[in-house]
Amino acid sequence: MKNYALLAVLWIFGFSNAFSAEEINRKIIITTQEWAPYHFKLPSGEVGGEATEVVKRVLDEMxxxxxxxxxxxxxxxxxxxxxxxxxxxxASWNEERSSYAVLSKVFVPQKWYWFLNKDSNLDPNSREFQQSEPVAVLLGTNMQKYLxxxxxxxxxxxxxxxxxxxMLDAKRIKAVLVNDKVIEEYFANNKIDAGKYKKILCRDMPLGMxxxxxxxxxHKWFLDRFNNVVRKYSLIK
Structure with a gap:
């Protein structure tokens, strides 16, 4: 009986040590961009936005x-x-990012849309357009790599x-590839009539971290735990 008690004590001690080893004794440094409504600077100077709130809730729970x-x-x-x-x-998955980092379980929906001037009859998803018409995209985005x-x-x-x-308004290019929520937020904030444009779906590209x-x-334990907790707060239904 004493042997069982001793084994139980050793097991509890080992478990508590394993748990304490799964601590990070510093702040983790996270970077993002100004990209409303997903993440943006609040008047307080803190970072807010719908994706930011998911990240904060997950890390707070952890x-x-x-x-x-x-x-x-x-x-x-x-x-x-x-x-x-x-x-x-x-961010959405791409090969370049995945050479130095690992994408979490995705937790924010995202769709890529082409925006064109309303009078355009072009199809940006067609091979003919792809080979002949100029387009624009934001620097450093996965959309840029896709193009x-x-x-x-x-x-x-x-x-x-x-x-x-x-660039689109000046007709220097025939279409831009963007996240539709981001550009429509921009239109609303700048009182721009979204009816000036037409949009065509390109791809469904959900976002993670x-x-x-x-x-x-x-911290080999970290990603599995993050992915387990993020399910609770995911915006992907």
Missing amino acids: NIKYEITIYPWARAQAMVKDGEADAFFA RDNNYIISGTPGDMDALVK YFSKKFLNE
Whole structure:
């Protein structure tokens, strides 16, 4: 009987040590971009938005300390690649990102849409369009990589939505590829008539959070736990 009691004590001790080993004794550094309604800077200076709230709820439930900072999107990703940050969000899968980071379970719906001037009869998903018409896309996005990989004629990669919409209005390009929620939020905030444009679905590309492979190698338990908790708060129904 004493042997069973001793084994029980040793098991509890080992379990508690394993649990304490699954702690992160620092803030994890998270980068993102200004990309309403998913993430944006609040008047308080903190980062808000629907994707941000999911991330905060998950990490709070996991008792993880964190710091979320907004950067230009290309820099936000490069900081994770270069080891200056641990994670970035919200992002869809691509091969380049996955060379240095691992995507979590996706938790935010996203659709890519083509936006064209209302009088256009072009089909941006057609091979004819792909081979002959100029398009534009935001710099550093997965959409940019998609266009490049599929040999679209990319005539502009501005760093913000304002410049992208101006290119379309000036008819310097025939279409822009964007997240429809983001551009429609931009239209609403800037009192732009969305009826000036037509939109055509390109792809369904849900979003998650990329964690650096270095971070996950140091905390091998982390991603499974994150994915288990994020199911509770996912915006994908």
